Amino acid sequence: MPDSELMPIGDFARRSGLTSSALRFYADSGLLHPAEVDPASGYRYYTADQMNRATALRRLREISMPLTTVEAVLDAGPEEATRLIDDHVARVLGDAAAARRTAVLIKSSLGDVPGLPIATLKGPVLADAVEQVLTATTREPDLPVLGGVRIETDHEAVTLTATDRYRLSTRTLMPPEPPTTTWAGTVSGDELRAAVAEVRRSALVRVEATAHGIWLRRADREDQYCRLLPQEFPDFRLMLASLPEVTTRVTLSKDGALRALEACGGEQVALHVADHGTEILVGGDEQPAMPLPAAVTGRALDIWFEVTTLYPAVSTAVGPDVMLDLRGPDLPVTIRSADRGDLTTSVMPVHPNPPSEQRRQGTAP
Known part of the structure; x- marks a missing residue:
């Protein structure tokens, strides 16, 4: 359709994602005037060259931007528009954080409902563990549980687990005193992430469970509350139990591995492990391999990963x-610390992209 060709308001509404009533409202607000109005019927017409403004208007309203700011963004140059959007998002996030803090105070004032004591943990240790396992979470609207952290206690330890179906991270913590009860629940990863900074400042954090969340209680500081997610957490133990025996074991420098991964130019990386060798080659077919000194036992193996999956698993290893x-x-x-096994991450490999696979097999033209 030519940019100047008129289209009825209904057609323009369908193409822009705005309703006809919203278009009338924005026209009356001065944000998006129709290109032409029939003087007899009052029917409104728009042109294709108004589509970009309509789409931008819809998206700005989707992030709850006020009309006055929307108008300023639409009429500003790219730099000023970017600044206005960033300022708005910062205000929204600040308001959300303030609402979360206020909600905690309100819930505290509803009554002294005792929580089930789970464990007492060192604040910095708990904060580190949360940040480590959170790298294996993801945001999926249909599966919010993949953004959560599974917390489990027995009479010896507290275990934190997270998975996005491609990675599985588990960190085991040994409290100063053994937990007195067994408990399991999946906690909102976003709310744990928000609580980490305060938790890190506390020498000890007492974890208590309620019907709908957990309290992170600290002496002389404001308590933190995190919601429980009601969805069932993936049965990761079944997956781990079904894994076959390890055929190849590689021990190498964490910093060296990270430098090699950072140097990768593509989205995928291959680990070429030599049979009973002392080094592995990190690289794909599009780039020179980078040798890494390593202790290798077992058979030779070539295995491919997405860099964005492998890198966080290596970077969070302890030691x-x-x-x-x-x-x-x-x-x-399975990726873990060579000298401290309390953080373990399982990572799924991938098949190489078809062009790379063809080159490896010598079948590419």
Whole structure:
């Protein structure tokens, strides 16, 4: 359709994602006037060259931007528009944080409902553990549980687990005193993330469970509350129990591995592990391989990963060295600290992209 060709308000509404009533409202507000109005019927017509403004208007309203700010953004240049959007988002996030704090105070004032004592943990240790396992979460509207952290206690330890179906991170914490009860629940990852800064400042944090959330209670500081997610957490234990035996084990420098991954130019990276060798080659077909000194036991193996999946798993490992337990090119790889095994991450490999696979097999033209 030519940019100057008129279209009825109903057609323009369908193409722009705005309702006809919204278009009338924005016309009356001066934000988006119709290109032409029939003087007899009052029917409104728009042109295709108004589509960009209509789409931008709809998106700005979707992030709850006030009309006055929307008008300023639509009429501003790119730099000023970017600044106005950033300022608005910062205000929204600040308001959300303030609402969260106020909600905690309101819930505290509703009555002294005692929580079930779960465990007492060192604040900095708990904060580190939360940040480590959160790297394995994701935001999926249809599966909000994948954005949560599973917290489980037995009479010896507290375990934190998160998974986005491609990664599975587990951190085991040993409290100063053994937990007195067993408990399990999936906690909102976003709310745990927001609480981390305050938790880190506390020497000890007492974790208590209620019917709908957990309290992180601290001496002489404001308590933090995090919601429980009602959805069922994935059965990760079944997956772990079904894994075959490790066929290849690689121990290498964490910093060296991260530097190699940072140097990768593509989205995928291959680990070429030599049979009973002392080094592995990190690289894909589009770039020179980077040798990394390593202790290798087991058989030779080539295995591919998405860089965005492998890098966080390596970066969150505790200690200077990481250990990779490999089972095959299409089976999960377990990544853990070589000297401290309380943080474990399982990562799914991928098949190489078809062009790379063809080149490896010598079939590409």
